[in-house]
Structures are given as structure tokens and as C-alpha cells.
Amino acid sequence: MADHRFSLSLIVLLMVAMAFLKGAIAADYEVGDDYGWDVPPSNSSEYYPSWANRYEFKVGDSAVFNWTWNHTAAHVTNQADYETAIQTLRK
Secondary structure (H helix, E strand, O other), rough: HHHHHHHHHHHHHHHHHHHHHOOOOOOOOEEHHHOOOOOHHHHHHOHHHHHHOOOOOOOOOOOOOOOOOOOOOOOOOHHHHHHHHHHHHOO
């Protein structure tokens, strides 16, 4: 009888521990959800802060930045070259 109670107590203890540990598991968050990491819709400066406010981030969580433009690099030396490069990327 004592072995049965011990086994049952151990099972209950393990279930309680698992319930607490579930909240301690790190999570991956895709920044911007399906929209991704891009210039916000209508250049809204509130898009990403609003996105972040929907979640409770914890130590160990990861932020995944999915860039939606073509992956490229351009060397620019002035504002005009920069603007040209941006316009080219957006096409």
C-alpha cells in the first residue's frame, strides 16, 4: 500500500513540476509575424511596438528577423546613391 501511495505522489509531483517548467521553455518569435521585418505598412512608427506589446518576452527567447526584400548589399558613398539603391531594391 505504501508503494502505491509513493508512486502516486511521485506522479503528481512530476505533473506539477512539468506544469511549472512549461513556462520556463524559451520561445522563438518571428518579428512582425507574417509581415516580417520590413518597412512598416504606411511607414507607421507604431507597427513594431504594437507587435511587441502582444507578447511577454522572457530571458532565453529568440527574435527571428525575416527580411522580406532581396538579400543584397550595396556600397554607397552619398545620400543620392543610397536613395537609388533603395529604389532598386523595392522594385
